[in-house]
Amino acid sequence: DIQMTQSPSTLSASVGDRVTITCRASQSIGRQLAWYQQKPGRAPKILIYEASALESGVPSRFSGTGSETEFTLTIDNLQPDDSATYHCQQYRSNKSFGQGTKVEI
């Protein structure tokens, strides 16, 4: 099984900040990683796939980088609507998710 570990678990930031969330895989997954945003009581929403490909309709302030075992999600110019929990997911071998990172504004 491939384990996904996100850090930090929670972060607090202000409107206009740049924030970075890290996701580490227990073994190499190439670039087979997706990022999701989830708001309380709602289903997750896809943001990024293939580590850096922005899903259609997602604001360009969201970006993803990384490969092999280390990946980052960056949110530039943080907006109040970005308050949510962010999950990474690998699909190199079956599928598994990180435990989530809560972003508080």
Place this chain on the structure above:
Amino acid sequence: QVQLQESGPGLAKPSETLSLTCTVSGDSISNRIYYWGWIRQPPGDGLEWIGSVHYTGTPYYNPPVQGLVTISVDTSKNQFSLRLKSVVAADTAVYYCARAAGGNFGWYFDYWGQGILVNVSS
């Protein structure tokens, strides 16, 4: 606009079989480029992929639940279903159905249902 909607009982007793159905609209479940999957989220916890299925009927499951879960497709109703047997309290979760896109086996989930909370309790 692709939409998915979960349905089924919100309560199950330990040792019973849980059955949920996902109805798809705005896309055909027979679209060969997609898989259709189930993901669950225990209260206050992270997401766990349960399994996915192609319209041809080929399913694949997360190893920890293999043997307990069956995912099937009904193309005539544009639905797919989850059966989880011998449930325990730890199966209490919000269950989501989703469309899986990309690659040969549906890599990431681009459309999700709203989720259904299932409580396992006697």
